[in-house]
Amino acid sequence: MNQSQKNKALFLDRDGVVNVDHGYVYQSERFEFIEGVFSTCKAFYDAGYKIIIVTNQSGIGRGYYTEADFIALTSWMKAQFSAHQILISDVYFCPHHPKNALPEYLKQCACRKPAPGMLLQGISEHNIDPQQSIMVGDKKSDMQAAEQAGIATRVLVHSGQQFDDSAKQTADFIFNSINDLPALL
Numbered sequence: 001m002n003q004s005q006k007n008k009a010l011f012l013d014r015d016g017v018v019n020v021d022h023g024y025v026y027q028s029e030r031f032e033f034i035e036g037v038f039s040t041c042k043a044f045y046d047a048g049y050k051i052i053i054v055t056n057q058s059g060i061g062r063g064y065y066t067e068a069d070f071i072a073l074t075s076w077m078k079a080q081f082s083a084h085q086i087l088i089s090d091v092y093f094c095p096h097h098p099k100n101a102l103p104e105y106l107k108q109c110a111c112r113k114p115a116p117g118m119l120l121q122g123i124s125e126h127n128i129d130p131q132q133s134i135m136v137g138d139k140k141s142d143m144q145a146a147e148q149a150g151i152a153t154r155v156l157v158h159s160g161q162q163f164d165d166s167a168k169q170t171a172d173f174i175f176n177s178i179n180d181l182p183a184l185l
């Protein structure tokens with residue numbers, strides 16, 4: 001299969017990119033969409049990008065909330081995008097943590113960013129060409145995961161966690177938020 005038959009993807013980190021990172025958000029009442037997320041995702045969706053979310057959810061491993069809580073919130077979140085005529089093709093999450101987690105989630109896994117596992121799974125399951133794809137994150141670990149997965153364009157946004165100069169070196173672009181992303185179209 002040649003590259004032209006592969007899909008291009010906009011990979012999004014969730015907390016700090018899609019929604020305000022209030023810290024281990026798991027309830028829709030605390031899920032505050034970041035300004036511009038719908039208009040930006042609509043622009044990329046209409047431009048032929050699959051939209052795939054890849055999110056660390058150590059709050060599950062830490063016992064702050066359950067996988068069922070996360071799945072319910074994710075269903076609600078996808079419905080909000082759908083109401084804006086945007087299909088979220090998939091949401092991949094990592095519930096693990098290497099040090100502070102309930103026994104069943106205590107592990108050094110291949111999916112927790114900066115590991116690339118969630119991105120590689122999305123690339124495989126959705127026939128994505130990483131060279132035509134973009135990753136948006138608010139942490140250095142998001143950029144490192146994308147680099148490991150071969151995602152060609154990496155964007156760091158200021159709308160989430162603070163980051164240092166070493167994080168800036170892992171990004172191709174640094175924007176205030178996802179609202180500025182259409183400049184890349």
Ligand SMILES: O=P(O)(O)OC[C@@H](O)[C@H]1O[C@@H](OP(=O)(O)O)[C@@H](O)[C@@H](O)[C@@H]1O
Pocket residue numbers: 013014015016021022023024025054055056057058059161
């Ligand atoms: O930004 P994404 O990957 O979508 O999700 C991040 C969240 O799972 C949480 O990740 C935590 O980091 P630790 O997992 O505790 O290191 C903290 O940064 C929280 O503020 C944040 O809400």
Ligand SMILES: [Mg+2]
Pocket residue numbers: 013014015016017021137138139160
């Ligand atoms: Mg984040």
Ligand SMILES: [Zn+2]
Pocket residue numbers: 094095096109110111112
């Ligand atoms: Zn994991």
